[in-house]
Amino acid sequence: MTYCLLANTPVPRDIPLDLPLPEWLLVVLLVLSFLAHIVFVNLMLGGSVLTLWAQIKGLKDKEYDTLAYEIARTITVNKSLAVVLGVAPLLSINTLYTIYFYSANALTGMMWISIIPLVTFAFLLTYLHKYTWHKLEHNKPLHIAIIAAAVLLFLFIPLIFLTNINLMLFPEKWGTIRGFISALTLPNVFPRYLHFLCASMAVTGLFLFWYFGRRKYPFECAFNRLTRYDIKRKAYSLTFAFSLFQFMIGPIVLMTLPVKGVNWRLLLVIFAGAAMAVPAMYWMWKGITGPPEQISRHFGKVAVTMTITVLLMGSGRHVYRANALAPHKKMMAAKTAAFEKLSAEARQHPEEEEAPSLPDVPLGETAKGAAIFQANCSACHRPHEKLIGPPMTEMVSIYQHNIDGLKNWIRAPGKKRAGYPQMPGFPQLSAADLNELSKYILSIK
Numbered sequence: 001m002t003y004c005l006l007a008n009t010p011v012p013r014d015i016p017l018d019l020p021l022p023e024w025l026l027v028v029l030l031v032l033s034f035l036a037h038i039v040f041v042n043l044m045l046g047g048s049v050l051t052l053w054a055q056i057k058g059l060k061d062k063e064y065d066t067l068a069y070e071i072a073r074t075i076t077v078n079k080s081l082a083v084v085l086g087v088a089p090l091l092s093i094n095t096l097y098t099i100y101f102y103s104a105n106a107l108t109g110m111m112w113i114s115i116i117p118l119v120t121f122a123f124l125l126t127y128l129h130k131y132t133w134h135k136l137e138h139n140k141p142l143h144i145a146i147i148a149a150a151v152l153l154f155l156f157i158p159l160i161f162l163t164n165i166n167l168m169l170f171p172e173k174w175g176t177i178r179g180f181i182s183a184l185t186l187p188n189v190f191p192r193y194l195h196f197l198c199a200s201m202a203v204t205g206l207f208l209f210w211y212f213g214r215r216k217y218p219f220e221c222a223f224n225r226l227t228r229y230d231i232k233r234k235a236y237s238l239t240f241a242f243s244l245f246q247f248m249i250g251p252i253v254l255m256t257l258p259v260k261g262v263n264w265r266l267l268l269v270i271f272a273g274a275a276m277a278v279p280a281m282y283w284m285w286k287g288i289t290g291p292p293e294q295i296s297r298h299f300g301k302v303a304v305t306m307t308i309t310v311l312l313m314g315s316g317r318h319v320y321r322a323n324a325l326a327p328h329k330k331m332m333a334a335k336t337a338a339f340e341k342l343s344a345e346a347r348q349h350p351e352e353e354e355a356p357s358l359p360d361v362p363l364g365e366t367a368k369g370a371a372i373f374q375a376n377c378s379a380c381h382r383p384h385e386k387l388i389g390p391p392m393t394e395m396v397s398i399y400q401h402n403i404d405g406l407k408n409w410i411r412a413p414g415k416k417r418a419g420y421p422q423m424p425g426f427p428q429l430s431a432a433d434l435n436e437l438s439k440y441i442l443s444i445k
Contacts, residue, residue, distance in 0.1 A: 011171075011328070011331050011332055011335050012099055012103075012332065012335075013332070013335055013336045013339050014098075014099060014332050014333060014335075014336040015098055015099070016336060016340060019095060019096075020095065023096070026092055026095060026096050027096065027318060029088060029092050030089055030092035030093060030096060030318065031311075031314050031315055031317075031318050033085065033088035033089040033092060034089035034092075034093075034314065035310055035311065035314040036085045037082060037085040037086045037088070037089050038314075039203060039310070040078045040079075040081040040082035040085060041082045041086075041158065041200075042199055042200040042203040042204060043074070043078040043082075043200075043203060043204055043207055044075060044078045044079045044082050044154065045154045045155070045158070045197075045200040045204075046200040046201050046203060046204025046205075046207075047071050047072075047074055047075045047078060047204055047207075048075055048126070048147065048150055048151045048154050049151055049200075049201070049204075050068075050071050050201075050204060050208075050238075051068045051071045051072045051075065051129075051147055052068075052144070052147050052148055052151050053068075054067045054068035054071060055068035055140075055143070055144050055147065056144060059140060063223060063224065063225050063226045066222055066223060067223075067226070067231070069133055070212075070222060071208065072126075072129060072130055072133070072147070073130065074207075074211065075126050075130070076123075076126050076127060076130055079123060079126060097168060097321075097325075099332065100168040100169075100171065100325065101168060103167075103168070103171070103174060104164045104165070104167040104168045104183075105164065107167060107174060107177045107179070107183065108160070108163065108164050108167065108179065108180045108183055109179055109180065110179075110180075111160055111179070111180035112160065112164055112180075114160075115157060115160055115161070118153055118156070118157055118160075119153075119157060121153065122150050122153035122154055122157065125146055125147070125149055125150035125153070126147075126150050128146055129143065129146045129147045129150065132146070155197075158193070158196060159193055160180070162189065162192055162193055162196065163180060163183050163184055163186075163189055164183070166183070166186055166188060166189050166192070167183045167186065168321070168325075169258075169261065169320075169321060169324045169325065170186055170258075171325075171328045172328075173186060175424050175425065176425070176427065178427075178428070187256050187257070187258050188253065188256045188257055188258070191249060191252045191253040191256050192253055194249055195246060195249055195250070195253050198242045198243075198245050198246045198249070199242075199246065201238060201239075201242040202238070202239045202242040202243045202246065203239075204238070205235045205236065205237075205238035205239030205240075205242070206235070206239050206302070206303065206306065208231070208235040208238075209232050209235035209236055209239070209299065210299070210303075212228060212231045212232060212235070213228065213232050213296060213299075219231075229292040229295060232295055232296070233287075233288060233292075233295060236284050236287050236288050236295065237288055239284060240281065240284045240285060240288060243277060243280075243281055243284075244281065247274070247277075250270075250274065254270065257320065258324070260323070260324050260327075261320040261321070261323040261324030262320070262323070263323055265319055266316055266319045266320050266323065269312055269313075269315055269316040269319055270312070270313065270316045272312050273308075273309045273310075273311075273312030273313045273316065274309070276305050276306075276308045276309045276312065277305065277306065277309045279301070279305055280301070280302045280305040280306050280309070283298035283301055283302050284298075284302055286298060287299070366436070366439055366440040366443050368436045368440075369436035369437045369438070369439050369440025369441070369443075370440050372429070372433050372436060372437045372440070373437055373440055373441065376426060376429070376437075377437075380423070383444050389423060392441055392444045393444060393445075395441055395442075395444075396441065396442055396444055399438075399441075399442065400442060403435075403438050403439070403442060406438045406441065406442065407434045407435065407438050410425075410426055410429070410434060410437065410438070411425060411426060411427055411429065411434060412425045412427070413425055
């Protein structure tokens with residue numbers, strides 16, 4: 001398995017720098033700080049969606065317009081906390097998974113960079129929506145359009161993050177990824193995204209249950225017809241419904257996870273988290289269907305058990321990541337050690353080496369192909385000697401009168417000989433580059 005992975009996967013050298021903290025401590029910081037960050041991202045997204053829903057409903061029922069206003073007041077606060085709490089997990093994952101994180105960033109390209117302007121614009125829209133509430137009182141369509149635009153951005157930005165983090169787990173696919181859309185096709189992206197959306201609504205429901213249920217909250221000053229029990233029951237129902245939906249799509253998320261990262265430890269953590277959520281669901285149902293004066297009876301227990309569930313699910317996320325990347329990290333460590341050994345030997349015994357030269361060819365005809373060969377192929381192939389791959393003269397003997405066959409092989413090679421590793425494909429080369437490269441190869445005598 002390791003040989004197959006090595007034959008098809010880019011294996012860069014690691015950065016040989018000591019970690020600033022023990023690895024286990026960085027892992028703990030990553031898991032805890034990420035969960036703190038994602039909870040407020042959930043509240044930001046869920047609050048925005050519910051504000052939009054309540055404001056549309058408020059076009060016919062003024063009480064829901066008031067509800068939308070009260071929820072909207074929490075969005076910018078939760079947004080600010082999400083941003084501040086996002087620094088720690090970003091630094092932790094950069095430190096623990098430098099090669100993987102930055103490789104994913106580079107492969108998703110402009111879409112990853114676009115997060116900064118998208119987030120900025122989304123935040124400005126939430127502030128605009130909040131502070132123009134009364135000024136746009138008589139232009140509700142425009143006011144609703146502002147929060148609708150913010151919701152669309154808040155829905156899209158996490159998809160970019162999730163796609164990028166998911167791409168980290170597939171170094172064997174890096175050679176085939178051509179931007180963000182290509183990365184979206186990797187396994188597990190959309191099931192995980194749907195699970196995230198459900199979590200956002202469930203967490204927001206619990207938050208609103210607490211927020212409107214506080215004794216210090218002047219509920220009667222804001223609402224005339226809706227009661228505190230009405231809002232709390234709706235919030236509980238929201239959390240119950242989306243938690244139930246999470247139970248339904250959870251197996252899909254698990255089944256779409258590539259098996260390379262699944263083991264008994266991961267399953268134990270995930271099922272323990274799901275088991276902790278079962279009594280919480282029961283207590284919520286009792287609150288929804290029970291007498292109004294008893295609706296808050298089990299809220300503390302629901303909050304504690306759901307927090308434990310979130311902690312276990314967050315830990316399971318890290319367990320899967322560690323399992324999935326372990327073979328590649330092992331190969332990368334071996335490559336780094338070999339490089340450091342060669343580097344030390346070269347420093348101890350310096351000697352001048354002649355760079356391998358390309359064969360003499362008519363520059364006017366094949367200069368561009370020679371340059372493409374030097375950049376992409378010369379690490380594995382020489383004109384007459386076997387290196388990692390066969391000599392170029394052997395290619396000439398096979399494809400001398402079949403340039404199209406040579407171009408097809410370069411773009412998507414297979415495996416012909418047991419004595420050579422499988423050649424990686426070069427789908428990034430344009431048709432013109434392939435033509436120049438093939439002409440150069442076939443010019444070798």
